[in-house]
Amino acid sequence: xxxxxxxxxxxxxxxxxxxxxxxxxxxxxxxxxxxxxxxxxxxxxxxxxxxxxxxxxxxxxxxxx
Amino acid sequence: xxxxxxxxxxxxxxxxxxxxxxxxxxxxxxxxxxxxxxxxxxxxxxxxxxxxxxxxxxxxxxxxx
Numbered sequence: 001x002x003x004x005x006x007x008x009x010x011x012x013x014x015x016x017x018x019x020x021x022x023x024x025x026x027x028x029x030x031x032x033x034x035x036x037x038x039x040x041x042x043x044x045x046x047x048x049x050x051x052x053x054x055x056x057x058x059x060x061x062x063x064x065x
Numbered sequence: 066x067x068x069x070x071x072x073x074x075x076x077x078x079x080x081x082x083x084x085x086x087x088x089x090x091x092x093x094x095x096x097x098x099x100x101x102x103x104x105x106x107x108x109x110x111x112x113x114x115x116x117x118x119x120x121x122x123x124x125x126x127x128x129x130x
Contacts, residue, residue: 002067002069002117002118002120003117003118004067004117021115021117022116022117022118023114023115023116023117023118024114024115025114026113026114036118046111046112047111047112047113047114047115048091048112049088049089049090049091049112050086050088050089050112050115050122051087051088052067052068052069052086052087052088052117053067053068053087053088053101055067057115
């Protein structure tokens with residue numbers, strides 16, 4: 001399986017927010033993450049960068065608008 | 066290995082732009098893709114969505130600014 005762990009970059013810190021992520025889809029003002037177990041989480045963030053061989057997805061919190 | 070294929074969404078069409086992508090990093094006004102062979106490509110685009118179990122990354126061309 002090729003799922004990855006998702007980390008959120010916020011105020012200079014990096015926090016693990018979801019493991020075994022399958023899909024990341026744009027949803028309203030943010031993104032919806034779904035893992036291989038069907039669990040979903042929403043974040044007001046963008047997909048910032050990827051490191052797939054390391055199984056890592058980095059999200060970055062959106063600035064206030 | 067958990068690399069993925071990258072597709073660019075442009076004018077309603079989807080085009081395969083790179084296979085076996087490892088990292089996607091922000092770079093200037095776009096993103097730099099690197100595959101597992103060390104080849105690099107730059108696109109003026111954002112990371113739009115992910116479907117990792119399907120090994121797919123979708124990029125979207127940035128609007129002109």
